[in-house]
Amino acid sequence: MKHLRQLEDQSVYILREAYKNFDNLAMLWSMGKDSTVLLWLARKAFFGHVPFPLLHVDTSYKIPAMIEYRDRLAAEWRLNLVVGQNKEALAAGMNHEKGRVTCCTALKTMGLKNLVAEKGYTGIILGVRADEEGTRAKERYFSPRDKHGDWDFRDQPPELWDQFKTAFPPGTHIRIHPLLDWTEINIWEYIKLENIPFIDLYLDKGTGMRYRSLGCAPCTFPIKSTAKTVDEIIEELRHTNVAERSGRAQDEGRGMELLRKDGYM
Amino acid sequence: MTTKTQAETVTKPSETMQIVIVGHVDHGKSTLLGRLYADTGSLPEGKIEKVQAICRQQGKEFEYAFLFDAFLEEQEQGITIDTARTFFIWNSRQYIIIDAPGHKEFLKNMVSGAARAEAALLLIDALEGVKEQSRKHGYLLSMLGVKQVTVVVNKMDLVSYRQDVFAGIEKEYREFLSQFKVVPAQVIPVSAKFGENIATRSTRMPWYKGPTVLDALGLFKKETASTEQALRFPVQDVYKFDARRIIAGRITAGHVKVGDRLVFSPSNKTAVVQTIEAFNIEPSPTEARAGQSVGVTLDEQIFIERGEIASRRDDIPLVSSTLRANLFWLGQTPLARGRKYLLRLATQEVDCEVAAIHRIVDTADLGHQEGGQTVGKNQVAEVTFRTKAPIAFDLSSISEITGRFVVVDEYDIAGGGIITELVRDEQEFLRDEARKRDFAWIKGEVGIEARAQHYGHRAAIVLLTGGEHTGKSFLARKLESLLVAEGRHAYLLDGENLRRGLDADMGETDATETARRYGEVARLLIDTGLIVISTTNPFGQAYRQALPSIRTLVNPAPVIAVHMSKADEELPPNTDLHFAGPKNFDEAAKQIIEELKRKGVLAQAVGVRPTFQYSI
Numbered sequence A: 001m002k003h004l005r006q007l008e009d010q011s012v013y014i015l016r017e018a019y020k021n022f023d024n025l026a027m028l029w030s031m032g033k034d035s036t037v038l039l040w041l042a043r044k045a046f047f048g049h050v051p052f053p054l055l056h057v058d059t060s061y062k063i064p065a066m067i068e069y070r071d072r073l074a075a076e077w078r079l080n081l082v083v084g085q086n087k088e089a090l091a092a093g094m095n096h097e098k099g100r101v102t103c104c105t106a107l108k109t110m111g112l113k114n115l116v117a118e119k120g121y122t123g124i125i126l127g128v129r130a131d132e133e134g135t136r137a138k139e140r141y142f143s144p145r146d147k148h149g150d151w152d153f154r155d156q157p158p159e160l161w162d163q164f165k166t167a168f169p170p171g172t173h174i175r176i177h178p179l180l181d182w183t184e185i186n187i188w189e190y191i192k193l194e195n196i197p198f199i200d201l202y203l204d205k206g207t208g209m210r211y212r213s214l215g216c217a218p219c220t221f222p223i224k225s226t227a228k229t230v231d232e233i234i235e236e237l238r239h240t241n242v243a244e245r246s247g248r249a250q251d252e253g254r255g256m257e258l259l260r261k262d263g264y265m
Numbered sequence B: 001m002t003t004k005t006q007a008e009t010v011t012k013p014s015e016t017m018q019i020v021i022v023g024h025v026d027h028g029k030s031t032l033l034g035r036l037y038a039d040t041g042s043l044p045e046g047k048i049e050k051v052q053a054i055c056r057q058q059g060k061e062f063e064y065a066f067l068f069d070a071f072l073e074e075q076e077q078g079i080t081i082d083t084a085r086t087f088f089i090w091n092s093r094q095y096i097i098i099d100a101p102g103h104k105e106f107l108k109n110m111v112s113g114a115a116r117a118e119a120a121l122l123l124i125d126a127l128e129g130v131k132e133q134s135r136k137h138g139y140l141l142s143m144l145g146v147k148q149v150t151v152v153v154n155k156m157d158l159v160s161y162r163q164d165v166f167a168g169i170e171k172e173y174r175e176f177l178s179q180f181k182v183v184p185a186q187v188i189p190v191s192a193k194f195g196e197n198i199a200t201r202s203t204r205m206p207w208y209k210g211p212t213v214l215d216a217l218g219l220f221k222k223e224t225a226s227t228e229q230a231l232r233f234p235v236q237d238v239y240k241f242d243a244r245r246i247i248a249g250r251i252t253a254g255h256v257k258v259g260d261r262l263v264f265s266p267s268n269k270t271a272v273v274q275t276i277e278a279f280n281i282e283p284s285p286t287e288a289r290a291g292q293s294v295g296v297t298l299d300e301q302i303f304i305e306r307g308e309i310a311s312r313r314d315d316i317p318l319v320s321s322t323l324r325a326n327l328f329w330l331g332q333t334p335l336a337r338g339r340k341y342l343l344r345l346a347t348q349e350v351d352c353e354v355a356a357i358h359r360i361v362d363t364a365d366l367g368h369q370e371g372g373q374t375v376g377k378n379q380v381a382e383v384t385f386r387t388k389a390p391i392a393f394d395l396s397s398i399s400e401i402t403g404r405f406v407v408v409d410e411y412d413i414a415g416g417g418i419i420t421e422l423v424r425d426e427q428e429f430l431r432d433e434a435r436k437r438d439f440a441w442i443k444g445e446v447g448i449e450a451r452a453q454h455y456g457h458r459a460a461i462v463l464l465t466g467g468e469h470t471g472k473s474f475l476a477r478k479l480e481s482l483l484v485a486e487g488r489h490a491y492l493l494d495g496e497n498l499r500r501g502l503d504a505d506m507g508e509t510d511a512t513e514t515a516r517r518y519g520e521v522a523r524l525l526i527d528t529g530l531i532v533i534s535t536t537n538p539f540g541q542a543y544r545q546a547l548p549s550i551r552t553l554v555n556p557a558p559v560i561a562v563h564m565s566k567a568d569e570e571l572p573p574n575t576d577l578h579f580a581g582p583k584n585f586d587e588a589a590k591q592i593i594e595e596l597k598r599k600g601v602l603a604q605a606v607g608v609r610p611t612f613q614y615s616i
């Protein structure tokens, strides 16, 4: 429990730095376990309030239960929910059959970029964790994105002690990653410790299957698992050597590397 | 040699520890990391096979170093580009390993990685021996505050696992580290490539009796934030989301309890902790300690801002506008004397400039070189900084976190420093007077907050500076009339009136004492809630010398400094507005009123309750 509190203290510090230093700040919320923990940490940091909007980039292909859950918590926690969608791409019939990377780029990356451009956000908080996959391990807590939303991972500014990059030229924005040091197990341990409401798609409800990572319905597949409680999930994770995102089709090959350079979450 | 230790033994981690791997380029950091993961069964299933397949495809030999190279570009260049973080669990501890590349160009990544590490593994190639980067990294680790260092002498296979080669390197490097009082936790001979002394004990080096690298990780002690030290609680922000006014921040040293009296530096305000606020924690905590991000409410509505450091009264931080530090510079543009930078220390941010570059430290032999006008990229130097306004800090030997800072050049953090010395500035004496006076200040029943509510504005001082016949008095009068006509409580403090009254006992003009008395009178008037309007007339041409004293004595009230001149000239430090030979005094007065609004002194409209939060 002590290690969870240490992680919490650091994330809360980062969230408060973000809130203090960015006038036009927003947090991405995909309703998955990570961004929901992030949302909970914001409530911790600001004593029950969430003083910035929550963005959901809706691809229209999300699992319906996720949307129900989103609207329920938004009402209960009095959240300022902003839903964005790349309507043009959808109208033009974009879907995963056009290619996964193409679809993700259009509906998620472009959806987010459009939303950022439209609302003029200068700081975006995301629930990215370093242990998810390789490119995310290279992130800073405060990571600049250029005018096109692209990420120059080769030349990142230094990050020293608890001093983060909070100044940036006009037209660029900063991605803020308070969960960088958390692992998948930590997320579940914390959900348990704080009793955070989560979508039950993460649990096996008798089919011997559950989701380990949630994305769009066509590109996310449940894994074989009999974990019916948070404790059982933690127990299962303790013994698995299978990558968390193995149920996510976009990670195959060089998918993630290409996506993230262009500004994918 | 690979021993695939069963992943099944992995247990739930009870603690995390951040480790950085540093060393000269090509001395084997990535290989060591890959090996450590492979030999402890910590890689995701299929990872080795996947990387082996890529290697086959690209027609090159498999390297353990490739396991963590997420970007294909990197594999092409063969250099790990950025500080990657990876995780593994061993013996109920979860390690976050930061792989910091050693290529010269990438020192900033090494520094970024090491700055958040609790312990370090420093690699030295047995064949190449101690190189410049091996020394530089060792030195920087100590500057960055990494106290636990284990030295790993790698590629022992290339020197036939000879004990004398190892002993020579060990001796040389220990001597180097001892110059800045670092004692390595362990010095271990290994071959990362062949897994000797990584996860399992080597049979090729029977002469070595110490721990393996994996054992050494377990031997690193978990540093707990010091709760015994003097309290330091830098204010990160002040929240008023609901009825509570919460002072938020992270305690950097010591501990705090409900009922403790806090002193905020540099404003010298004090109040008692009423509650410690927390979300989803029942019952509410009554104590908090170093490392925790907390929020407290105070018994009095004092106005404090981000940047101040709360402490106990008998152990307050230092306050000065001058400090000496050891600094490392990472910026593309060299650090230059006289150039303006932003200094960030804990949550304080202040404009600063380099007053002196005493010397450049040669990290290869710790020799010194006379300092010049600049500090180049990747250099370490001893430097004196002067900040635009006084800040609170500690010596880094006393309180680490409030004893270090970063320097921002334009948009990026370009350097970091640890404070080695307080340089007493000329204000020290008056600052001490002001502090003692503020601590003992006897208040009436009407607080500052109540007064501000009643008046519809906060107290402040408008200070008109400039040479003779520049229109200061005229503008001051105009401003007073305008403000009073608007319903504000403003008062023109004319130094001439002090000279004939309060200062009548002073024979020969004593400029220092005149300034002190002037400052104290202004302080009293500010305490009554007035907007004091004053000019530097009583100081004649010597007004520039009097300004810092006045500022020190009225601290922390907002000062709106307005400079007037006949032509363009150098402005006194911290000038807010400048009028060169104004013709239109009404317009000038209006601009000052706008500035008062901008600084949060005046609410936007008369009668509206001010909502801003600033000191006093």
Ligand SMILES: Nc1nc2c(ncn2[C@@H]2O[C@H](COP(=O)(O)OP(=O)(O)O)[C@@H](O)[C@H]2O)c(=O)[nH]1
Residues within 6 Å of the ligand: B023, B024, B025, B026, B027, B028, B029, B030, B031, B032, B063, B065, B080, B102, B154, B155, B156, B157, B158, B190, B191, B192, B193, B194
């Ligand atoms: N012979 C030998 N070669 C090694 C050993 N460790 C690393 N190397 C090689 O040294 C080179 C540089 O290693 P790498 O881990 O990339 O170094 P880094 O730049 O410090 O990360 C690679 O070609 C490795 O195969 C070792 O123990 N023995």
